[in-house]
Amino acid sequence: MQDKNCHPRPSEGNDKSMIVAALTGNPNSGKTTVFNNLTGARQHVGNWPGVTVEKKEGVSKYDSKEFTVVDLPGTYSVTAYSIEEMIVRNFISQERPDVVVDVVDASNLERNLYLFSQLIELGRPVILALNMMDEATKKGIAIDTQLLSTLLGSPVVPMVAVKNRGTEELKMAIIESVERGEQFREIKVNYGKEIEEEIEKIEEALKQNIEYSPILKQHNTRWLAIKALEGDEHVLRELRKHFGEESGILKKIESSVRHIESIYKQDIESVIVDYRYGFISGVVREAVKRERKEYESRSDKIDNILTNRILGLPFFALFMWLMFFSTFYLGKFPARWIEILIGYVADGISNLITSPHWIRSLLVDGIVGGVGSVIVFVPQIFIMFLFISIIEDSGYMARAAFIMDRLMHWLGLHGKSFIPMIMGFGCNVPAVMATRTLESERDRKLTILINPLVSCTARLPVYALFTAAFFAANQGTVTFSIYMLGIILAVLMAKLFRRFLFPGESEPFVMELPPYRFPTLKSTFIHMWERGSMFLRKAGTVILAGSMIMWILAYMPPGAGYGSSKSLAGRIGHFLQPVVKPLGFDWQAVVALIFGFVAKELVVSAYGTLFGVGEDKTAIIARIQGNFTPLSAYAFMAFTLLYTPCLATVAVIRKETGSWKWAVFAVVYQLILAWLVAFLIYQIGLLFTRGG
Amino acid sequence: MGDSHLIPLAFMMSGESGTLREIRGIRHHGPIDPVVTRAKRTIRRPSRRHLLTQDKGPRMEHRLKSMGFLPGTRIKMIKNDPGTPLIVGIGDCRVCIGRGIAMRVMVEKD
Numbered sequence: 136m137q138d139k140n141c142h143p144r145p146s147e148g149n150d151k152s153m154i155v156a157a158l159t160g161n162p163n164s165g166k167t168t169v170f171n172n173l174t175g176a177r178q179h180v181g182n183w184p185g186v187t188v189e190k191k192e193g194v195s196k197y198d199s200k201e202f203t204v205v206d207l208p209g210t211y212s213v214t215a216y217s218i219e220e221m222i223v224r225n226f227i228s229q230e231r232p233d234v235v236v237d238v239v240d241a242s243n244l245e246r247n248l249y250l251f252s253q254l255i256e257l258g259r260p261v262i263l264a265l266n267m268m269d270e271a272t273k274k275g276i277a278i279d280t281q282l283l284s285t286l287l288g289s290p291v292v293p294m295v296a297v298k299n300r301g302t303e304e305l306k307m308a309i310i311e312s313v314e315r316g317e318q319f320r321e322i323k324v325n326y327g328k329e330i331e332e333e334i335e336k337i338e339e340a341l342k343q344n345i346e347y348s349p350i351l352k353q354h355n356t357r358w359l360a361i362k363a364l365e366g367d368e369h370v371l372r373e374l375r376k377h378f379g380e381e382s383g384i385l386k387k388i389e390s391s392v393r394h395i396e397s398i399y400k401q402d403i404e405s406v407i408v409d410y411r412y413g414f415i416s417g418v419v420r421e422a423v424k425r426e427r428k429e430y431e432s433r434s435d436k437i438d439n440i441l442t443n444r445i446l447g448l449p450f451f452a453l454f455m456w457l458m459f460f461s462t463f464y465l466g467k468f469p470a471r472w473i474e475i476l477i478g479y480v481a482d483g484i485s486n487l488i489t490s491p492h493w494i495r496s497l498l499v500d501g502i503v504g505g506v507g508s509v510i511v512f513v514p515q516i517f518i519m520f521l522f523i524s525i526i527e528d529s530g531y532m533a534r535a536a537f538i539m540d541r542l543m544h545w546l547g548l549h550g551k552s553f554i555p556m557i558m559g560f561g562c563n564v565p566a567v568m569a570t571r572t573l574e575s576e577r578d579r580k581l582t583i584l585i586n587p588l589v590s591c592t593a594r595l596p597v598y599a600l601f602t603a604a605f606f607a608a609n610q611g612t613v614t615f616s617i618y619m620l621g622i623i624l625a626v627l628m629a630k631l632f633r634r635f636l637f638p639g640e641s642e643p644f645v646m647e648l649p650p651y652r653f654p655t656l657k658s659t660f661i662h663m664w665e666r667g668s669m670f671l672r673k674a675g676t677v678i679l680a681g682s683m684i685m686w687i688l689a690y691m692p693p694g695a696g697y698g699s700s701k702s703l704a705g706r707i708g709h710f711l712q713p714v715v716k717p718l719g720f721d722w723q724a725v726v727a728l729i730f731g732f733v734a735k736e737l738v739v740s741a742y743g744t745l746f747g748v749g750e751d752k753t754a755i756i757a758r759i760q761g762n763f764t765p766l767s768a769y770a771f772m773a774f775t776l777l778y779t780p781c782l783a784t785v786a787v788i789r790k791e792t793g794s795w796k797w798a799v800f801a802v803v804y805q806l807i808l809a810w811l812v813a814f815l816i817y818q819i820g821l822l823f824t825r826g827g
Numbered sequence: 828m829g830d831s832h833l834i835p836l837a838f839m840m841s842g843e844s845g846t847l848r849e850i851r852g853i854r855h856h857g858p859i860d861p862v863v864t865r866a867k868r869t870i871r872r873p874s875r876r877h878l879l880t881q882d883k884g885p886r887m888e889h890r891l892k893s894m895g896f897l898p899g900t901r902i903k904m905i906k907n908d909p910g911t912p913l914i915v916g917i918g919d920c921r922v923c924i925g926r927g928i929a930m931r932v933m934v935e936k937d
Contacts, residue, residue, distance in 0.1 A: 211890070211893035211894055212889070212893040214889060214893075216889065216890070242919055243918060243919060243920055245895070245918065246894065246895040246917075246918070246920065249893055249895075250893075274919060404889065405888075405892075408889070408892050408893075408897075409897075409898075412892075412897055432919065434921065435905065435921075438905075438906075438914070438921070442906065442911075442914070444908045444910075444911065533923065536923070537911065537912060537914070537923050538911075540911055540912050541910050541911060549912075549925060550912060550923070574887065574890070644912075644923075644924070644925045644928070645887075645890060645891060645894060645922060645923070645924045645925070645928060646922070646923045646924075647894065647920065647921070647922050647923070648914060648921040648922065648923050650919075650921070
């Protein structure tokens with residue numbers, strides 16, 4: 136257990152492993168801002184083992200002492216009902232961080248303390264980071280932090296994270312709490328005489344046997360007993376596994392539950408929740424004074440307009456238009472500069488390395504051609520992510536879900552399913568992950584399955600290239616029509632799947648509408664960078680490797696003629712071409728599409744490499760114009776939009792649905808759909824062009 | 828029913844306020860002995876069908892409670908427009924809630 140969480144950067148001088156602080160909190164409590172303040176740029180994004188929930192880690196420093204900060208997912212409680220909540224409680228009880236920091240919204244203390252009341256039961260020291268103190272003051276809420284700290288038995292640090300206030304104090308509290316543990320007093324939620332007695336009995340029984348179970352041993356026995364009484368599926372499963380289905384302890388739990396429910400005439404889970412809230416309201420009554428003033432907050436005023444029955448939709452459309460306009464038109468300028476820069480690089484390499492010919496070809500045709508043709512789109516991709524970050528950070532995302540609820544109902548989904556759709560315009564991978572907020576498994580699967588039809592930024596290079604080649608006069612309209620095609624098909628498929636795969640009504644939903652906040656420059660840029668830099672990394676890894684493989688296929692066998700139909704690429708393409716012939720595609724399109732399965736940008740890279748013209752856009756365009764007609768080009772764009780999700784998306788679908796079945800289904804149905812749509816576009820179009 | 832003074836949350840008009848009294852979950856309907864259902868649900872592994880029909884009640888109820896929908900809480904209808912979900916205020920929080928579930932949240936109007 137020693138090497139867990141071993142961070143590459145050991146704290147100076149001593150071998151003692153670094154202090155680990157885990158950051159938790161309700162959604163919308165400003166947890167991410169606190170994390171960014173603590174760690175700055177020194178963060179590392181990965182996944183939690185086994186699941187695709189993003190895991191962020193960073194290093195912070197106070198008074199020359201470094202410590203690791205792990206950002207846990209935002210949750211309202213720690214039941215076994217969702218993956219995020221499982222991650223939070225497993226991390227705290229199994230990895231045993233030195234201290235847990237619970238970030239709470241001071242202006243909504245009561246509700247935020249619910250998580251705290253459960254965290255203290257996990258048996259690790261908890262620091263309460265009392266965020267948004269300024270908003271609390273504005274609302275007329277006065278919190279006696281000293282008293283609060285005494286009542287909760289934990290240090291309390293008042294903060295205003297968006298203004299970076301309280302960060303140093305929090306760091307100090309983390310270091311001090313670990314170095315001198317005495318600030319913590321054990322506080323328990325008292326569940327009343329009857330329940331406490333049962334908890335004690337179960338704890339006794341557990342203590343006698345628990346050493347033999349490696350999993351149960353990690354947990355605090357009181358916590359296990361409470362969870363068992365609550366009927367926590369996960370804890371009960373572990374107990375069954377360890378003690379056996381018919382063991383005395385399970386019978387004991389069962390009879391305790393029956394006993395308590397007969398006394399309270401209510402299900403035990405509710406009784407326990409009520410006691411937790413009882414504890415919280417006791418604390419709040421003591422430590423919080425509020426002058427009650429009825430007022431309409433700024434958020435409500437904004438909501439009067441933005442979620443208005445009539446105005447809501449036009450405003451939403453305006454924001455969407457602004458997002459696409461900025462991405463496509465403003466993004467073009469920096470794209471042009473990068474293009475010029477890459478041109479210089481290609482020329483430079485050509486002039487420097489003249490022989491042997493194959494190295495020059497690999498560098499110029501393969502690498503610069505393949506990677507360069509994608510890098511050009513980085514500014515546009517960043518702008519798209521910038522907008523998505525602003526929508527998320529400002530609190531508008533939840534409103535968009537509200538506005539679109541009526542439309543989504545028609546699809547048999549509800550508004551919350553719309554959030555992944557917007558995120559899909561950026562990248563389908565985080566979008567598929569974002570479906571996790573949906574309560575119903577069926578709604579979730581349906582939302583996942585239609586998500587890849589929403590056109591992500593990786594497909595943008597393909598449209599940009601083809602519209603430049605064939606529809607130069609109305610590039611914008613044609614690109615827009617492709618996006619719309621994706622959305623219309625997503626709608627149709629949703630209807631179809633709802634009818635045949637997941638029949639029934641959508642489930643009811645609850646969703647918090649966070650107050651509107653002006654997104655801070657820092658956090659918006661960090662978000663944009665996190666997501667956007669994925670593309671840069673992809674360009675350096677997948678696209679680079681893909682381009683090199685592409686180059687080998689185009690170059691081999693020696694003497695066949697680079698990228699000719701006798702090369703390996705040519706042979707593969709010719710072999711499969713009959714399948715796509717009715718769509719009007721040639722063999723080079725086949726090769727490009729095969730590579731596009733790995734990552735859709737590779738379609739463009741593949742052309743760049745295959746034609747052996749480097750990243751020179753005009754040269755690629757000229758060659759493409761020889762291979763396609765405007766009609767087949769449009770069919771090709773539609774095919775690229777619709778055919779199989781990229782490899783990363785397939786992987787995330789597999790993880791999120793928990794089975795290969797749905798991942799394979801997504802690949803197959805989209806291939807068929809793409810073929811059919813491209814076929815119809817091409818063949819119907821042919822009728823008109825011939826007839827005309 | 829003797830609870831005639833309670834109305835579902837979904838029936839409150841914009842601007843009206845009241846006190847939340849109870850959440851009527853799927854499990855609390857009808858004469859089923861809650862202890863028996865409980866024991867079945869927790870001790871034996873539920874079948875898939877069982878999970879689908881039974882589990883969303885407590886899950887939803889728990890979620891509502893952890894978001895602050897508790898008996899005794901003051902609740903205000905911020906927006907109740909036809910055809911859209913409701914926006915309700917609990918303290919200073921604004922929560923968007925589907926009409927289906929809002930039919931199960933019972934409120935005593937002021």
